[in-house]
Amino acid sequence: MPASKRVAVVGVGTMGSQAAWRLAARGAEVVGYDRFAPGHDRGAAGGETRIFRSAHFEDSRYVPLLQHADTLWERLQEETGRELRRLTGCLLMGPTEHHQMATVLESIAEHGLDHEVLDVDALAKRFPQFRIEDGDAAVLDRHAGFIRPELTIQTAARRAEELGAVIHRYTPVREIVPVANGVEIRTDAGSEHFDTAVVTVGPWVNNLLPDLPWEVDIRRLISAWYVPTTDTWFGEELPAFIRTAPTHCYGLPSPDGVSVKLGLSRALHRPAGDPNHLDRTVEPEELEIFTELIGRHMPDLNPDPVRLSVYMEGYTESSRPLVGPLPGAENVVLLAGFSGHGFKLSPAFGDIAADLALDGTSPRPVDFLSTLDRTEA
């Protein structure tokens, strides 16, 4: 039997914890490094919930990857006995002719996804929480819901450890040095040699790899939690929800049924600056847009937030993540720039990272995200 490959996972956050699990499950000798500890809230994860949806409104090419992720979400839950995801549905609302509505319907038609289309009357009757506008329609993606980000990362990391992975906590990697027969990982404690490295440092990608040939724009994202003014607001079935226009926003009922978390889209996020010095103070003027959205679309939410948190995320120009070898370093597999939609796909990306690190190629349809021949700046 050939000796197992030694693989470093640099950054054991959303993608790194899944990569560690998938690599360890395939018998690789895995060593993970994180500047904090798995499940922390200093990067792109945190805030208790992330949306999972099957009908992608960005691009229907993600659907096969979502289906692979779906299988792996189930597998991780089965292997660990933890509830990482709850399928409560996801309601996409907005003008009928909006391009995201069209892409969702395209994803649904192409892949036969479980859904319901609701017209204005049906929407108003079934989800009175939302103020509907003329010309609005909605699609309820049934195989959708929420994921628990902190629990997921800790569960995937622990599962990787059970399968033999070693994770160095509070150990920032300072440098990744490609060498003739592999790669060297340098930390303050010294240097270790590996056959391959998977780099999943999320919003720190430009700090660790300052010569990256693509722009990954690191943004500062605010999550804001609001409490309804009526006890009936959550109703019997309140799915996660997304409003496409005029201002793209999304919401997630908190799992304890007390509040609802609202978030905004890319255009409304300020640059994060240095990820090691993120400004976590939310200024009152940054809340105006949330207040406006509540007044217009969810008037029975109290516009005084009960909790505010700030996170970071890396966006590529096209919003398509970067997945593949680092230019000039074929033993380094990069996963970065998840552009606000990576969590739901993370088990699939972890598996693809394992394919690339162990076999140099992946059978998954991931070419449209590849770092090879990538032309965008």
Ligand SMILES: Cc1cc2nc3c(=O)[nH]c(=O)nc-3n(C[C@H](O)[C@H](O)[C@H](O)COP(=O)(O)OP(=O)(O)OC[C@H]3O[C@@H](n4cnc5c(N)ncnc54)[C@H](O)[C@@H]3O)c2cc1C
């Ligand atoms: C507010 C918000 C809401 C979102 N909502 C959704 C949603 O509803 N659905 C969805 O699918 N996606 C959503 N996303 C996107 C998703 O959360 C991200 O795409 C995903 O978490 C990115 O994962 P990552 O592994 O790249 O980064 P991270 O999870 O931040 O992981 C990076 C890890 O690298 C570590 N690290 C950094 N530098 C070093 C170093 N030098 N050495 C060692 N370790 C290092 C960090 O400590 C961290 O643990 C949202 C993102 C945000 C911020």
